[in-house]
Amino acid sequence: MDQIERRQDIMKEIKKNGAVKVKELAKTFSVGEATIRRDLKQLAEEDRLVVTYGGAYLRDIPTDIAYKNRVQWMNKNPAAKYPGEGSRSYENRLKDLMRTKIHCPDQVIREIIIEDSILKDRYNKIVGKAHGYIKDGDTIAVGNGTLSALLLQNMDPKLKINLITPSLTNALIASEKPFIKIHVPGGILDNDNKILTGGQMEQFIKQFNIDIVFVEPEGISKTDGITFSDYEELKATSLIIEQGKRNVLLIESSKMNTSSFAKLEQWQAFESLITDSKPDEENCKYFDAQGIRLIY
Numbered sequence: 001m002d003q004i005e006r007r008q009d010i011m012k013e014i015k016k017n018g019a020v021k022v023k024e025l026a027k028t029f030s031v032g033e034a035t036i037r038r039d040l041k042q043l044a045e046e047d048r049l050v051v052t053y054g055g056a057y058l059r060d061i062p063t064d065i066a067y068k069n070r071v072q073w074m075n076k077n078p079a080a081k082y083p084g085e086g087s088r089s090y091e092n093r094l095k096d097l098m099r100t101k102i103h104c105p106d107q108v109i110r111e112i113i114i115e116d117s118i119l120k121d122r123y124n125k126i127v128g129k130a131h132g133y134i135k136d137g138d139t140i141a142v143g144n145g146t147l148s149a150l151l152l153q154n155m156d157p158k159l160k161i162n163l164i165t166p167s168l169t170n171a172l173i174a175s176e177k178p179f180i181k182i183h184v185p186g187g188i189l190d191n192d193n194k195i196l197t198g199g200q201m202e203q204f205i206k207q208f209n210i211d212i213v214f215v216e217p218e219g220i221s222k223t224d225g226i227t228f229s230d231y232e233e234l235k236a237t238s239l240i241i242e243q244g245k246r247n248v249l250l251i252e253s254s255k256m257n258t259s260s261f262a263k264l265e266q267w268q269a270f271e272s273l274i275t276d277s278k279p280d281e282e283n284c285k286y287f288d289a290q291g292i293r294l295i296y
Helices: 003-017 022-029 033-045 067-076 090-102 105-112 117-131 146-153 168-174 199-205 231-242 281-289
Strands: 019-021 049-052 055-058 139-142 161-164 180-183 188-190 195-197 210-215 219-221 225-228 244-250 262-264 272-274 293-295
Touching: 003 019, 003 022, 003 033, 003 055, 019 022, 022 033, 033 049, 033 055, 117 146, 117 244, 117 272, 139 146, 146 168, 146 210, 146 244, 168 180, 195 199, 195 231, 199 231, 210 231, 225 231, 231 244, 231 262, 281 293
Parallel strands: 139 161, 139 210, 161 180, 210 244, 244 272, 272 293
Antiparallel strands: 019 055, 049 055, 188 195, 219 225, 225 262
């Protein structure tokens, strides 16, 4: 494949998903990351996309992009507008999007997981198991992530739940559920991930006894441990699990044996790991050695 064909395929991918990552594109096209960066730079010079650290996103988001990817695109480009939109704030645009989707709950689930039926089944299985941990009156905590969003969107309305989250996105999702009382810390907003950080957030979190903390890492492996793609998210997660009576990992099976940028050194803090299928025997033995119960 020559560079013209590769760049055409890159544009197809970014139009489909709203954003792309250098590392993933390099694997897809079997070329070096430097080659992909040159491709993205050229496409940016043609005014077709915006290059970020580690990837790129569209300047104008198509209206038919799947829900999850639309939210991701907004997180990366909060000042931009959808075609035909006015100059509303990020928060109002995101909340309007979520309100529209929440009114059609089946569509919410499908679009959050990019309308992939296999992935949909995997996510629903994990979330269903996670719901079994939650009792009426519990205080729970979540960070960012698709599984965390689904957990909140599909919460049993018969329950009364206190939610603690530094995630603006998931706080807005939970705001559509009147039976969830939301506690959001102050602090400094990390614009890339829409997570509140800093000393105010840390002091706020320390005031609570949290019954269950659900943690959704970017990857898990024996060699690199529990990893996240963003350092600020790692710091927030590390602080929250210190306040948790029970800490539970949520991870989709394709993220098993993968790793990302920032490492969490707290295997012993977790009582269980919920995934969608049984890990390989080597991983099963490893998790057992760490005292982590596997649920699948």
